[in-house]
Amino acid sequence: MRALEKSPASLLVPFYFFLLGLLILFSLILLVQGVTGAGRNDSFTNMLFIMTGLTGLVSTFYMIRRYQVSVQKMLKERKTVVLTVEECSKCSYKAVRPFREGDYVYGYGEECPRCPKGSGDTGVENRMVITAIYLEGGRQEERY
Amino acid sequence: MQPLLFLGQDNTDIGYLINILYMAMFLVLVFWGEKIQTMIRLRDIEYALERLRLMRDESVKFTKEKLKKYGREDINRFLDNYLEFVTIPPVDMDPAGVVWKLDHIVKTAEDRVRGEIKQIIPNLDESQVLNIMNLFEASYALNYYYKVVRHYYILSKKTSSYILIIQLQAILPQVMMEAEAYLGALQAFSSGQPIGDGAGALVAARLMRGGELFDIERDNVYTVKNIQGRRVYFMKAKGPGGAVGTPGDALMKLSEKESFKMIFMVDAGLKLEGEKTGSIAEGVGAIIGGIGTEKYKIEEVATKKTIPLYGMIIKMSLKEAITPMTKDVLNGVEEAHQLLLKRIVEKSSEGDAVMVIGVGNTMGIAQ
Numbered sequence: 001m002r003a004l005e006k007s008p009a010s011l012l013v014p015f016y017f018f019l020l021g022l023l024i025l026f027s028l029i030l031l032v033q034g035v036t037g038a039g040r041n042d043s044f045t046n047m048l049f050i051m052t053g054l055t056g057l058v059s060t061f062y063m064i065r066r067y068q069v070s071v072q073k074m075l076k077e078r079k080t081v082v083l084t085v086e087e088c089s090k091c092s093y094k095a096v097r098p099f100r101e102g103d104y105v106y107g108y109g110e111e112c113p114r115c116p117k118g119s120g121d122t123g124v125e126n127r128m129v130i131t132a133i134y135l136e137g138g139r140q141e142e143r144y
Numbered sequence: 145m146q147p148l149l150f151l152g153q154d155n156t157d158i159g160y161l162i163n164i165l166y167m168a169m170f171l172v173l174v175f176w177g178e179k180i181q182t183m184i185r186l187r188d189i190e191y192a193l194e195r196l197r198l199m200r201d202e203s204v205k206f207t208k209e210k211l212k213k214y215g216r217e218d219i220n221r222f223l224d225n226y227l228e229f230v231t232i233p234p235v236d237m238d239p240a241g242v243v244w245k246l247d248h249i250v251k252t253a254e255d256r257v258r259g260e261i262k263q264i265i266p267n268l269d270e271s272q273v274l275n276i277m278n279l280f281e282a283s284y285a286l287n288y289y290y291k292v293v294r295h296y297y298i299l300s301k302k303t304s305s306y307i308l309i310i311q312l313q314a315i316l317p318q319v320m321m322e323a324e325a326y327l328g329a330l331q332a333f334s335s336g337q338p339i340g341d342g343a344g345a346l347v348a349a350r351l352m353r354g355g356e357l358f359d360i361e362r363d364n365v366y367t368v369k370n371i372q373g374r375r376v377y378f379m380k381a382k383g384p385g386g387a388v389g390t391p392g393d394a395l396m397k398l399s400e401k402e403s404f405k406m407i408f409m410v411d412a413g414l415k416l417e418g419e420k421t422g423s424i425a426e427g428v429g430a431i432i433g434g435i436g437t438e439k440y441k442i443e444e445v446a447t448k449k450t451i452p453l454y455g456m457i458i459k460m461s462l463k464e465a466i467t468p469m470t471k472d473v474l475n476g477v478e479e480a481h482q483l484l485l486k487r488i489v490e491k492s493s494e495g496d497a498v499m500v501i502g503v504g505n506t507m508g509i510a511q
């Protein structure tokens with residue numbers, strides 16, 4: 001089942017580019033045909049060839065560009081990371097680190113690196129308090 | 145030049161051919177234009193439907209993967225059952241008292257799911273159970289989107305109703321956006337990260353710091369603090385599990401022994417497109433979402449005792465509401481926090497009792 005689900009997507013992209021390649025080739029052939037056939041004194045057909053060739057080229061490049069943009073967008077969205085802000089209640093030392101499972105706001109984080117270790121350092125005495133958890137680089141709304 | 149010759153070896157036949165092709169195309173478009181359009185539109189819908197199905201499967205797979213660590217196979221079967229779980233709303237032909245019936249049914253449904261999860265995985269603590277429930281709800285929502293879109297897709301295909309297809313296609317982008325938001329919520333739900341909807345709860349949590357905490361009714365905590373001579377009750381859902389609490393019930397109970405002079409509510413609200421995330425809107429009324437039962441209770445108390453209801457909304461999009469809290473929302477929380485303290489002092493006088501309710505899903509936010 002899993003293999004089946006994966007195969008269409010991984011096959012589709014090369015196929016898409018194969019088609020685009022064919023389209024480019026075909027457009028180029030038409031274009032060359034149109035240009036070199038200039039002496040054939042059938043200017044209508046030549047014009048048609050050139051126009052079709054150009055349209056094909058422009059549209060393929062447009063499609064490639066669109067694909068690029070969508071890939072870039074996908075990569076950009078992936079770059080978000082959830083951060084945890086910890087603060088020491090004694091010396092107000094503040095640290096930001098990536099979120100780890102089990103963190104929650106107003107829960108206890110790591111030990112404060114600045115404060116000396118207390119006598120009973122098994123407890124929560126020395127640990128910083130998590131004051132915020134937020135998504136860094138959360139996608140800004142597109143501006144229109 | 146050999147390979148190029150096939151395209152036209154000095155003859156003008158190709159010109160005629162193209163002309164005939166154009167004519168044929170014109171005729172085809174005249175006679176079957178609508179049919180072709182319908183086919184194209186249906187293809188679009190099919191594509192979206194397929195994506196919805198993948199999203200649903202992805203969500204279920206993710207949830208099951210996350211639950212693997214507990215080593216109970218039964219939970220998978222329960223999740224599959226839960227996707228088809230139905231909650232039947234009460235009859236509303238005679239609307240008097242329908243809210244209490246609905247309240248009862250919703251609580252029963254919640255108890256049932258909560259109880260079953262606890263039964264299958266007994267060593268879970270309360271907040272883990274709630275987070276699993278939230279995960280289940282994301283899958284449930286995705287499954288629901290998929291099923292409804294599929295229903296209309298098949299229906300419009302069967303009836304080949306052009307209008308139905310256009311309508312379906314018109315709402316699809318919005319549906320996909322919402323579905324994607326739910327898919328994005330999975331990560332937050334599974335690891336217990338605070339979500340945007342928790343903005344109201346976070347404001348309350350900040351104000352509650354240092355106070356003595358009391359549990360009240362189902363999933364609520366409150367504390368009483370003295371702010372410039374006013375007795376201020378701060379209440380929120382009990383974290384850090386993904387609970388929304390029952391502020392209505394809690395308010396009803398608290399107002400039996402305390403006569404509040406005013407009620408403040410802070411909640412995350414859906415912004416309109418173009419509005420800034422994290423901006424604050426102040427207003428009047430019971431600012432709380434959900435099915436309306438808690439809202440009803442709060443309004444009942446407020447109306448019976450003529451307590452003014454003031455509210456504050458921290459704005460965000462649906463996606464921001466159910467995915468990890470963004471910096472913009474956090475800034476809004478900070479602003480709402482300061483504003484609320486100012487308003488409490490402004491609107492009340494010394495010796496008054498004031499209620500402040502931080503509404504929202506308190507996942508990842510303790511107190």
Ligand SMILES: [Zn+2]
Nearest residue numbers: 088091112115
């Ligand atoms: Zn310290």
